[in-house]
Amino acid sequence: MKFKSVGKDIRVSKPDPRFARLLLEQFGGANGELKAAMQYFTQAFSCKQPYPDKYDLLMDISIEEFSHLEIVGATIQMLLSGVSGDLKASADESEIMQTMNGKAAKESFMHEAMFNPQFAVLSGGGPTLTDSNGNPWTAAYVTANGDLTVDLRSNIAAESRAKIVYEYLMSFTDDPYVKETLRFLMTREVAHYQQFEAALNSIQPNFPPGVLQSDPRYSNLYFNMSDGVEIKGAWNEGQSTQLREEWQYVAEPLEKVKKSNGLTECEPEGTERTEKEVLQADKALAKERSEEIKQATPLKAIQWSTYGE
Amino acid sequence: MKFKSVGKDIRVSKPDPRFARLLLEQFGGANGELKAAMQYFTQAFSCKQPYPDKYDLLMDISIEEFSHLEIVGATIQMLLSGVSGDLKASADESEIMQTMNGKAAKESFMHEAMFNPQFAVLSGGGPTLTDSNGNPWTAAYVTANGDLTVDLRSNIAAESRAKIVYEYLMSFTDDPYVKETLRFLMTREVAHYQQFEAALNSIQPNFPPGVLQSDPRYSNLYFNMSDGVEIKGAWNEGQSTQLREEWQYVAEPLEKVKKSNGLTECEPEGTERTEKEVLQADKALAKERSEEIKQATPLKAIQWSTYGE
């Protein structure tokens, strides 16, 4: 991992326990560095053998995110400087309390501690593997679905969220060193976004994700579900973005459902795709993808790496 | 909500507790209907006032997903038919056990029940708000970041995952009614995908998500982190997908970091963007977005709906 080396120069101007708490969002939060690292790492297993180039991409970025996790954790640790020293001095507190000075100091310490009590009473002044509200990191944040055209889209979205969280964080510190670090990290998310997008583009066809085509009877309906105001936009009139079908605006979904006997008697409209073509496409693509994978994963004497070859 | 009406005709051929368990993945799972419904619903609050057209879109789809949640739940309930009747007959079991017949029936019932014990001993034969492994649904699945260009990307990815899960599910049932239902639901995810994509395209500029531009020193570097094999692809050579910068492949990240004094002495390469332009763009976009929002949300006498106007 060579964490020190692949990272960057990390500094803080002075301790700031309040910002340390905010920054936890990117250490152990839903869109933070651990989430990113573990997501790409977990996805990588599925594509090691059929798609070694994508495996390499996912592992490169996963490890870079681990190095970012170290950058974020180190920054938090430095922003908390002093807290652990104070805790170790706890035996002296009877002394401190004999002076007004001490009282104020303790009060101030207490107040700071309240921003994230676990820095004070659990971690002894180090980062905790939680988000900014103290929720422990959970693998529920991670998505890995074994289909690269799905996983890469998950990653593009994940990088978008990580980017905006760094942007929000930058509003809450004036420390120029910390801002420099945040800007670096934010920028890397922008780079990764484009890397995943390029990888997605290199797989064709990639829409819809997976193998099965959509049913032409339902793929271009827009149901007006929420209320009487009918707002029109590119999402419910004109052509759809990928299949280039004409959107069918269903202003009164209830009527539609009743008239079509629970949608069982719908006919495709605004599209030239036919059921027959769809089934053929399904079969052809299924065969292609399935063979690709089966070829890559012989069912016995399976090995992962190849030493001595 | 008019659940019955906006849904579709739902049937099952015969009970199948095993498939009922699998189907829970789309009832209370990470990419299921409740996740989708609650994600769009939560995102909608942020854009009600500045972007009423996107609010309408998010609410339309959110409510459609709730109606899908009912479709999935009703299917599970029907696949479990018989379980609840058997539980209510429990007082008879001493009788049943006096015959071999009864013993076998009980054994078989026991075996089925084992596939998801909570159908048997907790929910009395109804759906549980969990995924297929029994994990209770958690809001950790939901992402809503208050920036539409981020949220719409999260939704495109979410629809991709929901689509592939329906595709996987279709491999595990032969019931033609259930397959028809799954195919309908899968297709709607394909429609929503395109609706969200159209909405994203209608916001310009939408890259990078948020307001702040990326730092030209770091936005087109590719770090070769994972191992000696250097695999090249559209993600680390040629132009980047959005900013159209030239990828800079860093084959030896450690060397780069050391030579640049922890990346503090990097100069932008392969890009024409300058620091000055970036800062100007930041300011301009910040001003635009901020005023848009401030205008829409007067700081007092705030009201949500407008009756009697």
Next chain:
Amino acid sequence: MKFKSVGKDIRVSKPDPRFARLLLEQFGGANGELKAAMQYFTQAFSCKQPYPDKYDLLMDISIEEFSHLEIVGATIQMLLSGVSGDLKASADESEIMQTMNGKAAKESFMHEAMFNPQFAVLSGGGPTLTDSNGNPWTAAYVTANGDLTVDLRSNIAAESRAKIVYEYLMSFTDDPYVKETLRFLMTREVAHYQQFEAALNSIQPNFPPGVLQSDPRYSNLYFNMSDGVEIKGAWNEGQSTQLREEWQYVAEPLEKVKKSNGLTECEPEGTERTEKEVLQADKALAKERSEEIKQATPLKAIQWSTYGE
């Protein structure tokens, strides 16, 4: 859902991020509106076919709770007005910092943000699907046990908790608009409480919940477990509330257990129920309930709704 329409007029006097955090308790908290909506929705599946009247009741209240969820979310969004605008202006902050004024504003913003950091760095100024401490909503809050006499009691208790939480919340705001909204929501919980109680009363017998009767040897014992003080009350002397048995106060549980050979040699006391009667009641009720359900759920060609009939 027609959220706007079925809700009520919602206003706030001015932004109040601190109260916004408290109010999250009813948005994504253990006794909040999402919990209520999802609990009744999940319970409804089990009674759709055998008890269509109760299905209707559960769905009516479930959907009303969803509309309350929107009311609460909209109130939180309005209480946070200004936060999202400030975040979008983040690019301006170098300017702001050149004036003392700016520093104070930033400090104050920072302080407010600390009350719930995720409003600031995660949701961009919108509601999060969590409780007031930031815990993501979990389906562990929801109970649905497939027996209406159990589920309705769960609901009566749930409405009680929701009522008291609104009552507590009312102590923490002086905004007359917000108070009016809270009082409306609190009152609706009182209405629902009585609706569920009426539904429970309409099912007879409803005690004990379920089918099986209790064992007369153990149903009226009171074990004095905690300490030497023996406090008497209606719960351990006189008649029990439902079965009208005489409470038997066991002052020395250890002695009782030893003397009765681990309770295996107990005889019923203070009751006229006999083992024989109990077994008969079990069978009779089991038969009744089981047939009710079996009749309603034919084991094949099952359908949920009936279009075209």
Next chain:
Amino acid sequence: MKFKSVGKDIRVSKPDPRFARLLLEQFGGANGELKAAMQYFTQAFSCKQPYPDKYDLLMDISIEEFSHLEIVGATIQMLLSGVSGDLKASADESEIMQTMNGKAAKESFMHEAMFNPQFAVLSGGGPTLTDSNGNPWTAAYVTANGDLTVDLRSNIAAESRAKIVYEYLMSFTDDPYVKETLRFLMTREVAHYQQFEAALNSIQPNFPPGVLQSDPRYSNLYFNMSDGVEIKGAWNEGQSTQLREEWQYVAEPLEKVKKSNGLTECEPEGTERTEKEVLQADKALAKERSEEIKQATPLKAIQWSTYGE
């Protein structure tokens, strides 16, 4: 705790790892013994000083539930007999594998183990603190709201759920010892139900829970939210169960909301309660309850127990 003594005689006829898994539902599940014990224990703190009689009741039942937790855990441990012995013999397995006999035994062992893998690979053949699906117990199951009329209703509902789960469990075992144990535990829940009900009745007034009265404009409305079928019952016509107001059936909620300007211009109907009386009742009850509590909890020199008095 004297677990052995306050419990009862516990036996099983023979090992049964499958039923052991089901029984976990009452060890570490949402309605199990740990939940009950911790719920009453946590509630007890709030009423120790103002209501010592209810404190005693809550602690008596809490400790009884802990003793039930031991009964359930011991039963699970005995149902798993053999598993731990087999694990300790793992070093012998090369031997076992040389015979067909061994292969079959291992296969069968493997199959049983699959029903709950954690018995095999995590706990070494002992109970785990989870529900039957392996979810770790969480305090999200526990409710304690500091108002006795709320907490007692939560407990009545909790006992109902625990009762039905034992009833369901009884369908899945034929072991007469285990059935006897389950019936004992089920019966105790029936007893506790009545004890909590008696305690609730002893507090007057107890409706609505808490202090604040409901708003007469909204307390007897029934909103027909779900669909066109209007099913009537005791919950939307006639008098309400507690306040004895006449239910007002709102067949078209949208119309009502629009006509009343977002419900702001409603007048109370079907009730004789007036706003003025409500406010008086609020104040009177608030004063009574508040003084009760303040008297019991002097603001300094506070102590919990009173030794040497």
Next chain:
Amino acid sequence: MKFKSVGKDIRVSKPDPRFARLLLEQFGGANGELKAAMQYFTQAFSCKQPYPDKYDLLMDISIEEFSHLEIVGATIQMLLSGVSGDLKASADESEIMQTMNGKAAKESFMHEAMFNPQFAVLSGGGPTLTDSNGNPWTAAYVTANGDLTVDLRSNIAAESRAKIVYEYLMSFTDDPYVKETLRFLMTREVAHYQQFEAALNSIQPNFPPGVLQSDPRYSNLYFNMSDGVEIKGAWNEGQSTQLREEWQYVAEPLEKVKKSNGLTECEPEGTERTEKEVLQADKALAKERSEEIKQATPLKAIQWSTYGE
């Protein structure tokens, strides 16, 4: 449980809602009293029959920890005195607000409430079963692996963590009564540490934990994984602490792996243990442990306690 009796005198000098929040860490936190109590309780089941002396030890300490849980909960309840009284007076608030005095009081109350909103709006002024950040207690904190030499080590570590958390907590209060209580509790963890250590020492051999010996090819390698600086210490040079093998420092793990064909061609170095001896030790110990357990747990007619013997 006799909580009052086995506890100790508990007092607080005056209410302190801020410290109450910190103290939650030991009520419902990861290293708190409930965790300890439930961990030893759960472990006890596995050793009841083979090792009754260790069962007794685990149950003695488990119950002591429950009594500590009550001490911590009672202290929190007293530190919150006043909060529940204020909540009950909520109906008076319109009065309060007519005076400046009231406004300030309300503001201050509001501010305190913010430190843990759930004291104010959820629990009505009582302890909540969470840690200091409001995370609900989870059984994920508990470890019980069915092997006493493992479980006792888990307990020694758990007591160490509990001790340091009490030490940290002592820095944040000046209340002499509370400090006395914390010091008592901290000291008991030191006592338990030594009790578990003595129990571990009484089982021989106890290294490695479990039955199977380690593979001599890999048991004394030290891989230099993190970076070029090679720091030496007792953990990578000289003899290992238990097996007394000579540490083999692998400065270049990559080279080692490549040369040894993926570690498949390693030979043991720095140790006298041979593969043959290891396998013999495995079998001997497996036989011993397995029989110990099998003897104690006859496979039928199993009973837990022995009344009347």
Next chain:
Amino acid sequence: MKFKSVGKDIRVSKPDPRFARLLLEQFGGANGELKAAMQYFTQAFSCKQPYPDKYDLLMDISIEEFSHLEIVGATIQMLLSGVSGDLKASADESEIMQTMNGKAAKESFMHEAMFNPQFAVLSGGGPTLTDSNGNPWTAAYVTANGDLTVDLRSNIAAESRAKIVYEYLMSFTDDPYVKETLRFLMTREVAHYQQFEAALNSIQPNFPPGVLQSDPRYSNLYFNMSDGVEIKGAWNEGQSTQLREEWQYVAEPLEKVKKSNGLTECEPEGTERTEKEVLQADKALAKERSEEIKQATPLKAIQWSTYGE
């Protein structure tokens, strides 16, 4: 990370979805490789500057555990070979179903899939970041308390648990390649155990963990809490393991508490430590530890790494 290189040769003989599920316990389970890696990584931050040698040790082992995570994940992926290919072929299934052959194959596939439905319907045949019961990994498994003598004990216990889980797993597979891998991983835990033990021994004094000494009045009491049988052992008679005090067996804790006025009037017995010495030791150690830390962490111009020095 160079995962491929620092790992070892990994193979499986043939697919085995059932064992793949069991093995998840060490991928995303409570004692698995991710837990170990993240625990040591998180602990490392606190000791980077004061104790660079321990930082190096923690990072070396953390990264080794990451490489083990890859080994485990790769093994699971290979054990699932075939699953993903079958999913991709889903479009063919109408064909398959026309033959008996196909029906049986599908049934068998369905049955295997049931052992962990998420392999089938969520991950598309890859590892999921969960334990063997499907619980998502949570940071609640990780402990890092900022005191090395505590953290190292946590690690010794963690390695013990990881060792026993590998031992249990070895009983459930006969694949010689998989067994070789498991034995390698198990052995590494034994090595790490001894490395952490050596590191702990190198810090003196290390008992009690932390700074504060225990109170001589309570440090050697043994409370007989569970029942009348008084079992004696090295943990309640003779000298305590570390402080070498004489255990004081309190046979009747209630009596002791009453006589000592709630333990307020206890005198130290069986120990020569005095209150005065304890306070002196507290101060001396506090000073030493506090200065150590303060020296290492200057309060401004803080930097983590030192490029160009």
